[in-house]
Amino acid sequence: MDTALDRAVRVFSERGYHATSIGDLTAAMRLATGSVYKAFRDKHAVFLAAFERYVALRQEETRSAAAQGANGRERLRNLLLSYVEHSQGSEGRRGCLVVGSAVELSAVDPVVAALVSARLETNEGFIAGLIREGQADGSIPRHVAADDTARLMICITQGLRVVGKARLSLDGKRLVAVAMKLLA
Amino acid sequence: MDTALDRAVRVFSERGYHATSIGDLTAAMRLATGSVYKAFRDKHAVFLAAFERYVALRQEETRSAAAQGANGRERLRNLLLSYVEHSQGSEGRRGCLVVGSAVELSAVDPVVAALVSARLETNEGFIAGLIREGQADGSIPRHVAADDTARLMICITQGLRVVGKARLSLDGKRLVAVAMKLLA
């Protein structure tokens, strides 16, 4: 079932909610229509399950990318680098389900809107925490405003996914080098 | 007709392409179905016209916001401030049609994908130009990498629209103050 959900994540990420018919869904999940409706109440429930699975997987990836780093500054750099990589290539073209949901559904679906906001705030809190870690270990200056910088970095990460979907090339090393000036 | 297109822009921006039925469209444009199909070939053509109108209006707003500034650095600050303002409140909740198109249609609609890429590259070029102006007038250091910084700033502007749609509050002054560190 989890492997079927993974395939649902791919379809929803690439086409969005409304453009994905349950025909697309069953083809991708290798399940018949009846099976899908036996496992989920309706299309919306499939989407919610796919969304939560996507969030769980991405969170795991992000945390482990940040874990590799001697101090707060290095962990933050690795997090940003990871975001750039995920925004590129085939995964970049597929798109981020959080960004897609924010843009396509936040205005019309309060349930999804709440999930998206919660996810962004969690990420922002994680980044702010890394900044404070860096300030504690001396790798980031004290005068850096942790919360404001974290919110701007969230904008950068979400913007990366938008730009990546538009097929603009992204040079991770150079882009991150510029972004790290925010920690000066 | 332009006023009808403006209303189409609002609907498409808020709900996206697929979630906007031509019933929604006719209601918003105050036109009957037949009239819409007399003025445009199909729904896709309405969207393309709305997209181009949106781009033209926003470009005008952005350029005039940037025009108010004594030097390159100030013009860039005003541009960023303008983006934050447009990403907030009712307009922020409505969303940006370029971001929406990039996320919802870039993967499946080559025509829209090309328009989106062109728009992003135009914006990026404009920002890079402002940076170079600042370097010429002495308000921005020479060692700033104009192209890389411009691409990152595009990510910021697009990310602002995503975050604004998710209803997270944005403090223009503080956010832009942090972002201006990219020009140090």
Added chain:
DNA sequence: TTTATTCGGAAACAATCATTCCCTATTATC
């Protein structure tokens, strides 16, 4: 072996969608 139950698959359902057709009203032309 037989019965019961769960699971997957395909056809059928109602609703909604984009699109077309036709009618009316208004303008312009002779």
Added chain:
DNA sequence: GATAATAGGGAATGATTGTTTCCGAATAAA
């Protein structure tokens, strides 16, 4: 002033959508 031509409005149409239901196969229990 009569007529042609055009623009706008709304009902009909065919395709597609999400959803449900029914049926067969496979597995487990007796």
